Amino acid sequence: MHDFIIKRAALVDGRQVDIAINDGKIVSVNETQSSSELAKKIIDLAGKYYLSAGWIDSHVHCYPASPIYHDEADLVGVASGVTTVVDAGSTGSNDVDDFYRLTRAAKTHVYAFLNIAKTGIVTQNELADMTQIDKQAVSEAIARNPGFIIGIKARMSSSVVGKNGIKPLVRAKEIQQENNQLPLMVHIGNNPPDLDEIADLLTQGDIITHCYNGKPNRILTPAGTLRESIQRALKRGVRLDVGHGSASFSFDVAELAIKQGIYPHTISSDIYCRNRLNGPVHSLATVMSKFFSIGLSLEQVIRCVTENAAQALRLTHKGVLGVGYDADLTIFELKQQPQVFSDSEGKSVTGEQYLVPLAAFVAGDLVLTDEGKLKDVFSL
Numbered sequence: 001m002h003d004f005i006i007k008r009a010a011l012v013d014g015r016q017v018d019i020a021i022n023d024g025k026i027v028s029v030n031e032t033q034s035s036s037e038l039a040k041k042i043i044d045l046a047g048k049y050y051l052s053a054g055w056i057d058s059h060v061h062c063y064p065a066s067p068i069y070h071d072e073a074d075l076v077g078v079a080s081g082v083t084t085v086v087d088a089g090s091t092g093s094n095d096v097d098d099f100y101r102l103t104r105a106a107k108t109h110v111y112a113f114l115n116i117a118k119t120g121i122v123t124q125n126e127l128a129d130m131t132q133i134d135k136q137a138v139s140e141a142i143a144r145n146p147g148f149i150i151g152i153k154a155r156m157s158s159s160v161v162g163k164n165g166i167k168p169l170v171r172a173k174e175i176q177q178e179n180n181q182l183p184l185m186v187h188i189g190n191n192p193p194d195l196d197e198i199a200d201l202l203t204q205g206d207i208i209t210h211c212y213n214g215k216p217n218r219i220l221t222p223a224g225t226l227r228e229s230i231q232r233a234l235k236r237g238v239r240l241d242v243g244h245g246s247a248s249f250s251f252d253v254a255e256l257a258i259k260q261g262i263y264p265h266t267i268s269s270d271i272y273c274r275n276r277l278n279g280p281v282h283s284l285a286t287v288m289s290k291f292f293s294i295g296l297s298l299e300q301v302i303r304c305v306t307e308n309a310a311q312a313l314r315l316t317h318k319g320v321l322g323v324g325y326d327a328d329l330t331i332f333e334l335k336q337q338p339q340v341f342s343d344s345e346g347k348s349v350t351g352e353q354y355l356v357p358l359a360a361f362v363a364g365d366l367v368l369t370d371e372g373k374l375k376d377v378f379s380l
């Protein structure tokens, strides 16, 4: 007897399956018709609703005590169908333990990229003073929080680094080497430092976030082609992350890049309370939906928040709808209806379809979104 069976779930690859869950893990995924298993609870999606591995947002801000970029994990997480969120550097070694403690009650899985600056983002210029980077304190914080800190973060734009240029990134690479080659996420924005200088320091598995930002220090040259430094970085296995945010996503840059085959590896929101409530982010689903009008298929979009994200973050037990993986699942609809989307540059695009998350399973527990509560299918 299983805990849950979800019947006739539509997958983005066109298949229809029944999925059984037990003790927080996926225990079977079978083509519908062939399964006749029993469960304490059964949901029948009747082939009408999509299901994927649980959505992972690789770049959020959800340290509730942050003076600038605060939010609640469940408001950026399960409330919008996101089963795992990764906070991108809100805290450094000073506050990461407090962050861990404050998010234990959340239903959403919460992980952190540790800011290499000990204060995290308390002010906007956390790397303008090199004494903020205390290698010893970083290593100790990582050792104290295994399984919570999954990477390190360095924000490399002029407003953050002040006169220090590329120096904080050199230090970040040293920290990475000394700490098991943890994933390094690098925020890009206005120069200095110049993007070419940043890109040339990155190695396999490093993540460039805000990859489609519209600032002059963007991944495209003024002629609209991909910078050679980024071409070289991609060949080395550097990954591109969207990190939409209030100021870091341009429809024009994303569209032009995607036309040249420069796809995002991960789609993330850079969400926190203000851009969630006032836009232009709103939710991960909204950010994902923006990619339909600029050349990505449903399968590609979903892959960016499941398999690709799990790989980038080395969450080896997540991101795949397969036996033995965590029972983190997202159930959603694809609504065929015009919807106006705005980027961070004030440009609007009318899309023809958008994603509506209805429910999520987090480690086997069902959580409904507001929209999901209206659907009879979930009344157990």
Ligand SMILES: [Zn+2]
Residues within 6 Å of the ligand: 059, 060, 061, 088, 243, 245, 270
């Ligand atoms: Zn951010």
